[in-house]
Amino acid sequence: MNRKVVLRNNILLGLSLALMVAALYMVFIYVPTEKNMGVVQRIFYFHVPIAWVAFLAFFIVFVSSIMYLWKRDMKWDRYAHASAEVGIIFTTLVLITGSIWAKPVWGIWWTWDARLTASLVLWLIYVAYLLLRNYASEQAQGARIAAVLGIIGFIDVPIVALAINIWRTQHPPALIFEGGLGMPGLFTLLVSIAAFTLLFVVLVSYGIILKNQQEEISHLKDVHSEEGG
Amino acid sequence: MENLGYLFAVYSIIWVFFFSYLFYLYRKQQRLQREIDALKKDIITGKSG
Numbered sequence: 001m002n003r004k005v006v007l008r009n010n011i012l013l014g015l016s017l018a019l020m021v022a023a024l025y026m027v028f029i030y031v032p033t034e035k036n037m038g039v040v041q042r043i044f045y046f047h048v049p050i051a052w053v054a055f056l057a058f059f060i061v062f063v064s065s066i067m068y069l070w071k072r073d074m075k076w077d078r079y080a081h082a083s084a085e086v087g088i089i090f091t092t093l094v095l096i097t098g099s100i101w102a103k104p105v106w107g108i109w110w111t112w113d114a115r116l117t118a119s120l121v122l123w124l125i126y127v128a129y130l131l132l133r134n135y136a137s138e139q140a141q142g143a144r145i146a147a148v149l150g151i152i153g154f155i156d157v158p159i160v161a162l163a164i165n166i167w168r169t170q171h172p173p174a175l176i177f178e179g180g181l182g183m184p185g186l187f188t189l190l191v192s193i194a195a196f197t198l199l200f201v202v203l204v205s206y207g208i209i210l211k212n213q214q215e216e217i218s219h220l221k222d223v224h225s226e227e228g229g
Numbered sequence: 230m231e232n233l234g235y236l237f238a239v240y241s242i243i244w245v246f247f248f249s250y251l252f253y254l255y256r257k258q259q260r261l262q263r264e265i266d267a268l269k270k271d272i273i274t275g276k277s278g
Binding site for chain 1: 271
């Protein structure tokens with residue numbers, strides 16, 4: 001493993017955790033309690049940044065997939081793969097945290113609302129993306145099919161983002177653009193977004209290290225079998 | 230402080246997820262590194278033997 005990369009990742013992880021502590025302080029102490037929803041509204045300050053990072057992850061899958069199909073360089077495939085894995089973790093958390101927020105506010109855990117359904121579809125698309133890779137008979141074929149799905153699947157991201165504007169949904173509107181948060185809320189949200197974005201960078205970076213190690217193992221096995229034979 | 234349980238559940242789940250994932254990545258990285266070292270050792274001893 002490259003020591004410089006490991007050191008850089010550890011520094012980024014430390015920075016990300018420090019920002020998380022700052023975000024926690026702001027969410028629980030600094031930001032005032034919302035009048036209508038009460039303390040449960042504070043879930044918003046982690047739910048929204050996690051959703052933003054999930055979109056970012058799938059955007060990276062989209063761009064890396066285009067680059068892979070264009071350049072046929074496995075480096076791009078590794079970026080896409082690592083980003084999709086982390087994107088699924090974040091999307092899973094978006095669905096779980098949204099559902100827990102919905103129970104006290106709407107009185108139900110889940111409803112087939114346009115935003116929620118599109119988010120679930122997004123999660124399913126990228127789970128299929130990972131499964132496809134695992135079932136492909138050869139690496140290049142899996143990478144090629146996954147790249148196509150990574151590009152087509154991204155269509156669902158703007159659908160999730162714009163669902164609240166296109167259809168009548170139960171999901172709350174984007175408070176950030178309507179000025180409904182106030183300065184403390186907006187500042188807290190930005191710190192939380194920064195913390196999760198940094199955490200995302202660290203996780204993807206660790207994921208890429210793993211993919212490089214797997215590549216090295218496969219290369220060493222080839223050398224080993226050639227020498228053995 | 231109504232609904233504090235929901236808030237607690239959300240934050241617990243988030244941290245359990247992230248720390249478990251980080252731990253998984255760390256363990257897998259260590260395992261793969263051991264495999265790389267073993268393969269390199271095998272290749273070197275194969276060459277010298």
